[in-house]
Amino acid sequence: MLIRRPPDIRYSEVTPKALYLRRREFIQTAAAATIGAAALAAWGGTAAHAQGSGRKLPNVRKSPFSTTEKLNSFDDVTGYNNFYEFGTEKDDPARNAHRLATSKWTVRVDGLVKTPKTYDLDEFIKPHALEERIYRLRCVEAWSMVVPWIGVPLADVIKRLEPQPGAKFVEFTTLLDMRQMPGQRVPVIEWPYVEGLRMDEAMHPLAILAVGLYGEVLPNQNGAPIRLVVPWKYGFKSIKSIVRIRFTDAQPRTAWAVSNPREYGFYSNVNPTVDHPRWSQATERRLGEFRRRKTEMFNGYGGQVAQLYAGMDLRRNY
Amino acid sequence: MRLFAFARRAIFGAALLPAASLIYWASTGDLTANPIDFITDTTGTTALVLLMLTLTVTPLRRVTGQNQLIKLRRMLGLLAFFYACLHLSTWVVLDWFFDFESMIADVIDRPFITLGMTTFLLLLSLAVTSTAGMIRRLGRRWQQVHRLVYLAAMTAVIHFWWVVKADFREPRLWALALSVLFGFRLWWAYQLRRT
Ligand code: HEM
Numbered sequence: 001m002l003i004r005r006p007p008d009i010r011y012s013e014v015t016p017k018a019l020y021l022r023r024r025e026f027i028q029t030a031a032a033a034t035i036g037a038a039a040l041a042a043w044g045g046t047a048a049h050a051q052g053s054g055r056k057l058p059n060v061r062k063s064p065f066s067t068t069e070k071l072n073s074f075d076d077v078t079g080y081n082n083f084y085e086f087g088t089e090k091d092d093p094a095r096n097a098h099r100l101a102t103s104k105w106t107v108r109v110d111g112l113v114k115t116p117k118t119y120d121l122d123e124f125i126k127p128h129a130l131e132e133r134i135y136r137l138r139c140v141e142a143w144s145m146v147v148p149w150i151g152v153p154l155a156d157v158i159k160r161l162e163p164q165p166g167a168k169f170v171e172f173t174t175l176l177d178m179r180q181m182p183g184q185r186v187p188v189i190e191w192p193y194v195e196g197l198r199m200d201e202a203m204h205p206l207a208i209l210a211v212g213l214y215g216e217v218l219p220n221q222n223g224a225p226i227r228l229v230v231p232w233k234y235g236f237k238s239i240k241s242i243v244r245i246r247f248t249d250a251q252p253r254t255a256w257a258v259s260n261p262r263e264y265g266f267y268s269n270v271n272p273t274v275d276h277p278r279w280s281q282a283t284e285r286r287l288g289e290f291r292r293r294k295t296e297m298f299n300g301y302g303g304q305v306a307q308l309y310a311g312m313d314l315r316r317n318y
Numbered sequence: 319m320r321l322f323a324f325a326r327r328a329i330f331g332a333a334l335l336p337a338a339s340l341i342y343w344a345s346t347g348d349l350t351a352n353p354i355d356f357i358t359d360t361t362g363t364t365a366l367v368l369l370m371l372t373l374t375v376t377p378l379r380r381v382t383g384q385n386q387l388i389k390l391r392r393m394l395g396l397l398a399f400f401y402a403c404l405h406l407s408t409w410v411v412l413d414w415f416f417d418f419e420s421m422i423a424d425v426i427d428r429p430f431i432t433l434g435m436t437t438f439l440l441l442l443s444l445a446v447t448s449t450a451g452m453i454r455r456l457g458r459r460w461q462q463v464h465r466l467v468y469l470a471a472m473t474a475v476i477h478f479w480w481v482v483k484a485d486f487r488e489p490r491l492w493a494l495a496l497s498v499l500f501g502f503r504l505w506w507a508y509q510l511r512r513t
Contacts (some may be wrong), residue, residue, distance in 0.1 A: 072351075080351035088485040090350065141483075142350060188484045261486060278430055278480060283420075287351050291415060 034117055051094070053217040053224070057130060060150050060215070065206060066134035067300075074144035076287050078219045082139065083240055084188055085174065085181035086221065092183070097220035100180045102243065105225045111171070111246035114162035121225055125211060127160060127286045128152035132215075133208055135231035137238075138270045138299045142282045149229050150212030163199070167247035171196045172228055172239045191257040195228065195239035196252030196266070200308055206231055207303060209242075232301040234268045265318040269309070270299035274318050322386055329390065330388045333397045336364040337404065361405035366474050368398035369441075370495055373471055377502040392448055395467070399445040402438050430480035433473045440470035471496055 032200055083093040107124050110116035130150050138144045165253050176192035178184040184191045210229045218224040222249040223240025230237050256264035272282045272295040298305050343349050350356045372394040379387040414421050424431045453460050475496055479489040
């Protein structure tokens with residue numbers, strides 16, 4: 001065989017055929033792996049590790065309304081959010097909400113109220129003592145978590161603002177500014193986000209305006225600097241980054257009910273017996289748990305709030 | 319063809335990456351705060367991508383005249399089926415933990431689950447008839463059976479559409495992609511009839 005070897009190549013330089021084939025295979029596999037790695041990079045990073053505000057809130061009172069259930073982690077609470085103003089993926093808010101400037105925030109109060117006025121946030125919150133409220137949060141998408149909010153009772157704020165006797169509803173509006181809230185460039189729902197409560201719901205002691213969580217100033221992705229928390233309703237009722245509170249005699253046109261009236265109603269109380277048209281509301285997954293758990297009527301706050309809805313057909317008023 | 323063999327392997331390797339990434343992220347605890355949802359979405363999306371790529375093979379072959387591309391079709395189709403199996407297993411094991419009563423209720427009551435199941439059964443029938451033996455045994459009927467892939471692609475896109483709450487950009491894109499793929503075929507059928 002050596003005879004057929006070309007004369008200008010030394011034997012030691014000839015790669016045996018088997019090895020040559022294996023090498024080809026190796027190069028192919030390596031190249032495939034490289035392409036694969038590029039694809040992996042394109043596939044995108046994983047869960048963004050969310051950042052908090054890092055600013056502690058002093059003098060926070062405990063509240064008997066708090067649950068003793070196990071809290072969800074700070075990472076869960078601040079890294080897994082529905083806040084379409086910053087994008088529709090759950091990790092978009094944690095990634096994009098740094099664009100929101102909360103330092104010179106004002107809240108406009110108008111409609112059927114004694115004195116319409118634009119308040120600086122400090123001035124708006126200062127008259128009230130901060131309380132920690134550990135609440136269950138049940139999303140309409142059938143997941144839930146337990147969040148240690150810090151805020152003030154909405155009822156106290158409303159009493160101070162002195163609505164007129166004709167005021168039947170409170171309407172809340174989120175900031176509209178697509179430079180700060182890039183998700184608003186896409187008309188997935190009608191902007192700005194609007195929510196509302198009946199006056200007696202708003203006056204219920206469980207309803208709060210939150211300005212913090214986990215002992216610190218509210219992180220932007222959780223609705224900074226001021227948001228509503230109504231724990232017996234699906235999460236989307238608890239509107240974030242509020243710039244306007246209006247008292248009115250007509251039921252507010254709330255964002256999701258406008259976007260899809262068949263699937264979302266004004267009341268949106270957590271109710272395991274009334275399914276969302278496309279999925280069941282009978283069970284939920286508490287983040288961090290493996291098995292689903294049964295969803296409770298009014299998210300477990302029925303003892304306190306059921307009387308608000310006495311005599312109402314909750315199938316029709318979903 | 320060396321280049322082709324290489325491309326085939328690269329595509330196969332790339333197609334396994336989403337599954338490998340899930341395993342890797344599971345080991346590092348990076349499957350987001352809601353791992354079951356993340357796995358469901360990743361496997362579902364990958365199944366859909368691979369199904370669409372399967373339907374891209376024939377137009378690509380006609381446009382480029384590279385007939386060997388046809389060898390990619392079965393591989394891509396089976397990979398799509400593989401991810402559909404992972405997607406379904408996620409639902410059965412992780413989401414419902416074998417709660418068959420609830421799962422059956424979901425298949426009946428939730429149109430998006432009904433369509434998901436329809437898509438899965440269609441892909442299953444395509445997968446079991448994809449072997450050389452089956453191709454031989456079915457003869458001309460094989461091609462008729464495998465036209466079901468068009469139906470599967472449609473039900474998969476509608477399944478995705480019905481999952482979404484408000485942001486329809488992604489399912490809309492898939493519907494558009496599917497229309498283009500169907501458009502090619504209709505155009506050729508029309509050309510064929512004219513000649
Ligand atoms: C076997 C029956 C199936 C069931 C029970 C099922 C169930 C589901 C569920 C529960 C979701 C997640 C919904 C959510 O995020 O809330 C989902 C999403 C999805 N499924 Fe399926 N599915 C099935 C079959 C399929 C098949 C065969 C495909 C594709 C070929 C597919 C593609 C998708 C896609 C693309 C999504 C959306 C992913 C996203 O949101 O990014 N599914 N499916």
